[in-house]
Amino acid sequence: MNRVATPNDFSSFWMPFTANRDFAKDPRLITAANGMYYTSHDGRQVMDATAGLWCVNAGHNDPLIVEAVQRQIATLDYAPHFNFATPQAFELAAQLANLFPTGLDHVFFTNSGSESVDTALKIALHYHRVRGDVARTRLIGRERGYHGTGFGGISVGGIVNNRKHFGTMLTGVDHMRHTHDLARNAFSRGCPEHGAELADDLIRIAELHDPSTIAAVIVEPMAGSTGVLMPPVGYLKRLREICDRYGILLIFDEVITAYGRLGTASAAEYFNVKPDIITTAKGLTNGVIPMGAVIVDETIYKSAMEHATVPIELFHGYTYSAHPMAVAAALATLKSYRQNDMFARVATLSPLWEEAVHSLKGLPNVIDLRNLGLVAGIELSPRPGAPGARGAEAMKLAWEKGLMIRVTGDIIALSPPFIITEDEIHTLFGKLADILRNLA
Ligand code: PMP
Secondary structure: OOOOOOOOOOOOOOOOOOOOHOOOOOOOOOEEEEEEEEEEEEEEEEOOHHHHHHOOOEEEOOOHHHHHHHHHHHHHHOOOOOOOOOHHHHHOOOEEEHHHOOEEEEEEEEEEHHHHHHHHHHHHHHHHHHOOOOOOOOEEOOOOOOOOHHHHHHHOOOOOOHHHHOOOOOOOOOEEOOOOHHHHOOOOOOOOOOOOHHHHHHHHHHHHHHHHHHEEEEEEEEOOOOOOOOOOHHHHHHHHHHHHOOOOEEEOOOOOOOOOOOOOOHHHHHHOOOOOOOOOOHHHHOOOOOOOEEEEEEHHHHHHHHHHHOOOOOOOOOOOOOOOHHHHHHHHHHHHHHHOOHHHHHHHHHHHHHHHHHHHOOOOOOOEEEEEEOOEEEEEEEEEOOHHHHHHHHHHHHHHHEEEEEEEEEEEEOOOOOOOOOHHHHHHHHHHHHHHOEEE
């Protein structure tokens, strides 16, 4: 048993996206992890049904990654990447250029998804400006979109609670509607049939503002944090066509979908739609060291190289861009994905996963089930007058029963590490069914 004393003071650490006032009453503390499981402070094994926060794709404490990080810390702890670089940073960028669709060949390193989003938005604005298309300054996002917590990300994002408490956002931003439509699409398997026409919101917005004022549109190809919304069939292709028609850059925020979640290296590959910029983070390093990467189309990169009037083509970067520890973790993570053929494994598991997800149909309060790749959304009806209460209770009950799940309001999101076995999938959904039956 790995019992660890609980802290006396729960107030010093202001926890992210957490009910801080509530936490001390019932703390959920983690002390170790291995493979598919966490160890809780009271010595229990808890199955990680969410790969941490959608990041630990290869499972916890993958020996390949652990060794690479240990080796790196003993060799080179830090090196700046302004005017200097490590050879490994170029190696990683080249590998990423190979991994993403042809043409998306240039990589800017960040430390998180939020930084990747800010970077992508800035690169999009910069692209139009260096080409002399200076009126293109507007950015378009979507209702219910999640693009991290920087001011750029919350401006183009559309989750109301993440925006309303913080005053003025970036100006010149507009939002398309989201695609969540239970009336037409409840209990769809994979991508829902209805809703491709919602992409035409971009036409309406472009006509409203004049297309020549719009720089870029950013969408999650599969929206995660808002409660797992799959794109309607044909929706992303239609967005691409509209962007092409109007000269608008298309940014896919792939912070959760890149690196195998749908059974391919990227959602762009899965949906066969090529954006101009892809934002990534999370699975890039298996969550081990913070890192993000923005993958940029060659036309954008070349344009900066050709048109910039100053020696430094892009005045942007971070102290920790291409941090040696993160680069080492990322190289080892990509190796682990390759060696264990993990993206193909996701594709192989996903039909079984789909059956398991939809086996929850008919359980109390379940009003929708959604699945794609190794992702599930389980939407529960809200308790009258207490939206989110049922979801929060499900999360707590699951933890007690040895399962870590993630909830957004009353929607449960599942996204396990790719190493999950068929037996573990059955165990996971067996436990979840039990939890749902016990939920008032
Ligand atoms: N974009 C998307 C689509 C995300 O899902 C997330 C994180 N869940 C982010 C951006 C922000 O990433 P980070 O928390 O690493 O800043």
